[in-house]
Amino acid sequence: MHQxxxxxxxxxxxxxxxxxxxxxxxxxxxxxxxxxxxxxxxxQRGARVxxxxxxxxxxxxxxxxxxxxxxxxxxxxxxxxxxxxDEALVPDxxxxxxxxxxxxxxxxxxxxDTEKMRDLVxxxxxxxxYVLIDCPxxxxxxxxxxxxxxxxxxxxxxxxxxxxxxxxxxxGLLGNRFKPQLIINRLRPQLxxxxxxxxxxxxxxxxxxxxxGVIADEPEIIITTNKGExxxxxxxxxxxxxxxxxxxxxxxxxxxxxxxELKESLIDxxxxxxxxxxx
Amino acid sequence: MAxxxxxxxxxxxxxxxxxxxxxxxxxxxKRxxxxxxxxxxxxxxxxxxxxxxxxxIVFDLVEVAEGRCQxxxxxxxxxxxxxxSILPAAQTRDKDAITESQFEAIVAxxxxxxxYVLIDCPxxxxxxxxxxVAGAxxxxxxxxxxxxxxxxxxxVVGKLNDRALPMRLIVNRLRPEMxxxxxxxxxxxxxxxxxxxxxxIVPDDAEVIDTTNRGxxxxxxxxxxxxxxxxxxARxxxxxxVPFTTFDSQGFFxxxxxxxxxx
Numbered sequence: 255m256h257q258x259x260x261x262x263x264x265x266x267x268x269x270x271x272x273x274x275x276x277x278x279x280x281x282x283x284x285x286x287x288x289x290x291x292x293x294x295x296x297x298q299r300g301a302r303v304x305x306x307x308x309x310x311x312x313x314x315x316x317x318x319x320x321x322x323x324x325x326x327x328x329x330x331x332x333x334x335x336x337x338x339x340d341e342a343l344v345p346d347x348x349x350x351x352x353x354x355x356x357x358x359x360x361x362x363x364x365x366x367d368t369e370k371m372r373d374l375v376x377x378x379x380x381x382x383x384y385v386l387i388d389c390p391x392x393x394x395x396x397x398x399x400x401x402x403x404x405x406x407x408x409x410x411x412x413x414x415x416x417x418x419x420x421x422x423x424x425x426g427l428l429g430n431r432f433k434p435q436l437i438i439n440r441l442r443p444q445l446x447x448x449x450x451x452x453x454x455x456x457x458x459x460x461x462x463x464x465x466x467g468v469i470a471d472e473p474e475i476i477i478t479t480n481k482g483e484x485x486x487x488x489x490x491x492x493x494x495x496x497x498x499x500x501x502x503x504x505x506x507x508x509x510x511x512x513x514x515e516l517k518e519s520l521i522d523x524x525x526x527x528x529x530x531x532x533x
Numbered sequence: 534m535a536x537x538x539x540x541x542x543x544x545x546x547x548x549x550x551x552x553x554x555x556x557x558x559x560x561x562x563k564r565x566x567x568x569x570x571x572x573x574x575x576x577x578x579x580x581x582x583x584x585x586x587x588x589x590i591v592f593d594l595v596e597v598a599e600g601r602c603q604x605x606x607x608x609x610x611x612x613x614x615x616x617x618s619i620l621p622a623a624q625t626r627d628k629d630a631i632t633e634s635q636f637e638a639i640v641a642x643x644x645x646x647x648x649y650v651l652i653d654c655p656x657x658x659x660x661x662x663x664x665x666v667a668g669a670x671x672x673x674x675x676x677x678x679x680x681x682x683x684x685x686x687x688x689v690v691g692k693l694n695d696r697a698l699p700m701r702l703i704v705n706r707l708r709p710e711m712x713x714x715x716x717x718x719x720x721x722x723x724x725x726x727x728x729x730x731x732x733x734i735v736p737d738d739a740e741v742i743d744t745t746n747r748g749x750x751x752x753x754x755x756x757x758x759x760x761x762x763x764x765x766x767a768r769x770x771x772x773x774x775v776p777f778t779t780f781d782s783q784g785f786f787x788x789x790x791x792x793x794x795x796x
Binding site: 286317318362392395396419420451 | 544545546547548551576577579582583624627628655656657658659660661679680681682684685688708711716717718739742743745746
């Protein structure tokens with residue numbers, strides 16, 4: 255486990271913030287959604303949080319936060335000294351201590367100077383308690399630029415064989431320096447029960463990583479993502495609570511890690527009532 | 534005559550490129566075509582897993598490019614279909630282990646002995662994307678009805694346009710009940726934004742996760758609804774006019790719930 259680093263909201267930048275890259279290898283497992291929700295949950299706890307979209311050319315973190323119409327400048331403008339970092343940071347709509355550094359949409363990953371990227375993250379760490387870096391899919395240059403400034407990693411994995419294989423590869427590439435911790439995303443307890451989905455134990459029997467939390471698959475995530483209102487803005491509901499618990503764990507609190515519970519839906523009840531096959 | 538060379542791409546990861554490649558390839562093979570699937574995701578290969586062929590890999594794409602083996606030695610025949618084989622990607626190498634022209638040459642060679650070469654493109658628009666696209670003469674853009682996936686697909690459509698590649702669209706993981714409740718973009722919305730011709734609509738089905746984990750293409754299961762959908766996409770690809778399935782029906786449980794609520 256990592257050493258918990260207590261943060262002091264009002265304190266000036268006497269102590270460096272933590273730079274955490276959110277990565278997975280495989281795309282579409284929920285890196286961006288996880289970054290937005292953890293950033294929101296950490297900010298709701300009072301921490302100063304900077305979110306960095308490292309997916310140059312295919313940015314999406316602005317959409318998930320509902321900030322797409324407020325993005326004026328992006329990371330490459332800062333790296334190329336066109337604007338200051340302060341000018342490029344977009345304040346979040348909902349959480350006063352949360353800011354976003356957007357990626358450039360019409361540029362390429364090759365345009366990023368890796369060393370300057372490291373300096374940029376270092377600079378952010380001087381002013382924020384947490385710098386969460388949303389890594390692009392894959393293990394090419396975009397991945398290298400996303401991890402260069404980070405000192406910790408959160409790996410996001412879905413309970414699918416292909417995602418587990420990709421995460422395993424990424425953990426191998428990261429090595430020990432990043433102390434990778436695992437979030438299992440999009441678990442469907444119903445499918446696990448039927449033996450049609452890998453369980454949390456199955457996934458971690460292969461990956462063997464410290465488990466930060468488990469997030470259930472639920473349509474509400476798609477809806478809130480499309481609306482640009484992270485689920486972690488709420489304080490009730492299983493999934494919102496799961497994000498808040500993960501944020502607390504990142505902050506060093508010893509909170510239990512409840513797994514998504516198996517809930518019998520109305521449809522399932524009706525199914526069994528009528529002798530249907532839906533378990 | 535050399536076969537068609539089609540790249541399946543999306544920009545965003547996890548929208549179903551690999552699953553679509555495997556199932557569309559299986560559907561085409563089932564219809565009698567000779568099909569070669571090429572996994573272009575060097576370092577993060579998965580097409581072998583989705584088809585359950587991971588234990589049979591001997592050589593890979595990079596070894597073919599480096600001249601360490603013949604293309605035919607690296608191809609793995611899928612025993613369930615006589616005319617389907619895959620060329621696996623290397624797992625422990627990087628995307629820059631192969632050049633665009635090497636990739637293009639391998640795909641062209643594969644097309645000499647196949648009716649269809651389907652190229653499973655990695656996520657993103659970096660070197661792996663450029664390799665995969667370099668080998669293709671046509672593209673299938675796969676997207677899901679989500680704002681982020683569509684934005685990424687739009688960026689990819691622009692890049693494919695620059696290369697003058699003809700392209701068609703598959704909208705994957707549609708949840709008709711969410712479209713009806715206004716919580717998901719409709720197929721019409723997606724087509725309007727991307728402005729490319731529609732090739733297929735695939736509904737979200739939990740069954741896919743299971744068959745993918747088990748390495749069995751869903752087209753092999755005669756009871757699976759989705760099997761028929763991939764067959765229709767294959768027929769459209771072959772030039773047949775096949776009407777699109779509409780997902781208006783609420784199904785038995787939906788109707789039952791509606792009746793209960795109305796009552």
